[in-house]
Amino acid sequence: TQLLEQSPQFLSIQEGENLTVYCNSSSVFSSLQWYRQEPGEGPVLLVTVVTGGEVKKLKRLTFQFGDARKDSSLHITAAQPGDTGLYLCAGADRETSGSRLTFGEGTQLTVNP
């Protein structure tokens, strides 16, 4: 069974601060997705990373996939209240689980004005 450990579980910061969220596993994934979810809404896909060592940037968000494709991080620079939400990482392994996504437990981020 593949597991994704996501940390921290909760994060409350002030506007303008930087933060990093981590997803770690002992398993190799063929790709990893990051989603953001607001209360009562569905998860919104932020990025998919597929290559070991890959770095993708989305405005103030930087996503990195580990060289061994077992871990990933999301770094937010100068956080804003609009960044508040539940951040979920989800890994997929085409060979063993196909379309089954392994989700992390999520990071609830609150950015205070």
Added chain:
Amino acid sequence: DTEVTQTPKHLVMGMTNKKSLKCEQHMGHRAMYWYKQKAKKPPELMFVYSYEKLSINESVPSRFSPECPNSSLLNLHLHALQPEDSALYLCASSQDQVSGETQYFGPGTRLLVL
């Protein structure tokens, strides 16, 4: 356009009622999914349809009955639900099941079973 739509947005039903949740996508995706999500928890996979055929049933109780009338539509029929079935029900789609890691989610249906 990466939109998945779901109706209704909210649903309240009694334990003896029969209701249906609907999901639609027009991205040409051939894999569609139903997830159940409890508060502050990640989504849990329920069913996967691939090319309109049921591909995965994650041992979901028979009071949940999925249906895929065509490649754009996915329904979830509900009957004799229990209060613990109250949750956010999410539909998702992907290009196909093999490359199913990039899934696009709908806004969900918030279900309350009384």
